[in-house]
Amino acid sequence: MKKKVLIIENDRDIRDIISYVLEDNGYEVIVAEPRPVGRLHTYNPDLILLDEWLNEREGQLLCTELKDMHETKHVPVIILSTANNIEEIANICKAKGFVNKPFDLDELQRCFSAEAEQI
Template identity: 30%
Template sequence: MARRILICDDDEDILSICTYILEEKDWEVHTRNHCKNIVETVQEIMPDIILMDNWIPDIGGIKATQAIKSTLSISHIPIVYFSANNDVKALARVAGADDFLAKPFDIEDLERMVTSVLEK
């Protein structure tokens, strides 16, 4: 069974690149360029991991991450916060994310992060 990932980012280029990289690794990739109805979206997809951008339309990455983490049925899903903000580590902590990845990142960084979070 393919592993599922949900990527929330308003940058279509990032979504395209991440989708391409992860589909090459046999991931089932779901993308959203907003955080509308994020809890329902996550419950519907039930990903193995979520990549969450900080500056995403509607409620933003922090509130979206907090909404997921405070919903019992999906709170166990690991969230990797990723942002070009130079304070991404602090933002990830405030959001309650499991880990973080600073943008720009290279392909190996992305693959390593996803693998390490899933192995925890």
């Protein structure tokens, strides 16, 4: 059974690239809007890839909400961001990891491969 990755990313080009890379590596990819947060668990993802900046709102707030919800607290979240302090942000919102934007495709694949081994 394929692992499911839920992508919540504003930039369509980035979403398309990540989707292509993940699908090419055998993942099932689901793209969703960040709201309503209470419905995100219905996708039953194995991993969530979350943009740090979502429509004038910080993705870390959504990450914190996901980690506070019983249905999604166990799902690893990886934050994508251009923020200089992304490692600190990831720790504060209990994300499993982070990827700096702009990212190298090989770096992105390594990140998901490492995480996939744990899920």
